[in-house]
Amino acid sequence: MKLKSNVLLAVLRGKIVWAVLILVLVLCLGAYIIYRYEPFASRIEISNELGGNIFPVTILSTATTDANIVVPADSTYLGNPKSCIAIKVRNRTANSKLQIEVEETPFFARSVSEFILPESGKDYLVFPDIVWNYQALLDNIQPMPVTVSVKATLNKRELGGSVHTFSVRSINECLLGYIDSRMKFHDTGQFFAAYVNEDNPKIDQILREALDSRIVNRFWGYQSKDSKVVDKQVYAIWYVLQKRRFRYSSISNSSLSSNVVFTQRVRTFDDALESAQINCVDGSVLFASLLKAININPILVRIPGHMFVGYYTDRSHTNIHFLETSMIGDVNLDDFFPEEKLDSTIVGLSQEKISQITFEKSKEYATRMYNENEKLIHSGKVNYMFLEIDKVTRAYIQPIGK
Structure with a gap:
């Protein structure tokens, strides 16, 4: 009886071992199928x-x-x-x-x-x-x-x-920077260059008005090799924008609510032209568009909370002048005498004269800001930028075409 019991126990143990082995095999096979194919879950x-x-x-x-x-x-x-x-x-x-x-x-x-x-x-x-x-x-x-x-x-x-x-997002929302998945901040202020649109067909209308003012008789960029001639071309554009009654209007925020991305609202060339409203960024990209169109190389200069525009006065890029475009709306030229109504008996400032004064004051103000922040502007730090709108920039950022 004892021998028979031992035999039965051995058989039972053998069956249990085989059952366990089969169970393990089934579980392994099931795990492999789930791992390999995951038929019931989206991946x-x-x-x-x-x-x-x-x-x-x-x-x-x-x-x-x-x-x-x-x-x-x-x-x-x-x-x-x-x-x-x-x-x-x-x-x-x-x-x-x-x-x-x-x-x-x-x-x-x-x-x-x-x-x-x-x-x-x-x-x-x-x-x-x-x-x-x-x-x-x-x-x-x-x-x-x-x-x-x-x-x-x-x-x-x-x-x-x-x-x-x-x-x-809106076409007017410029991406200033973002924080990636590793919590590293990336400055993308170079997207401001997309709003500089030297190809806009409405530029011809602005240039025609500037020529009609007789401040210059043609736009020839750096061909004269005289920085004063370059400055005069720039002033002619300034004068036309003042004649168009551009006014400062600070609209820069959007509805974006995010701790990952940071933006600023920017008016396109068409938006600024139709509304005759600009803030410092709008005015800078608008003016840079016009300068680029007449082959004067513009620069967008950014400091925390502000932007102004610069331009080279010579082909070799050895000298730069700067403009505070938000000052375009500081005066209403209609409050002064048009040139054709001036005579020797009138004592007062002409529209062109007062425009020239604001132009020079704008240069003085922007130059002072640049000099005070020059090292930081060229440091590559966040919120500082010296962005030349040249062939290099255009190789990776094109105008958005509006």
């Missing part, structure tokens, strides 16, 4: 470096350049970060084929993008191609919500979909 997540905001100015100004100004903190991303929208996905096997489908919205068309994920067991940040509707971005003058829907497959297996609502 994609929509991501955006700018806290769920899309800025038309960043897209339009870099669309035709090689510049990547807003980039992820992780440099191992795939695709073009200028698309603004990315997905996060975990790759299970080497050299997997990822396909991303982005549905149409009012701001971009439907698109399908494909990528190869080379490393297994790695989390990837992937930027699919976005077929932007550039005109819709340009016409967007106030923040608009847009729902982005994305589907993806990995090695022809569906990963599910993801939906996220972004805020498409």
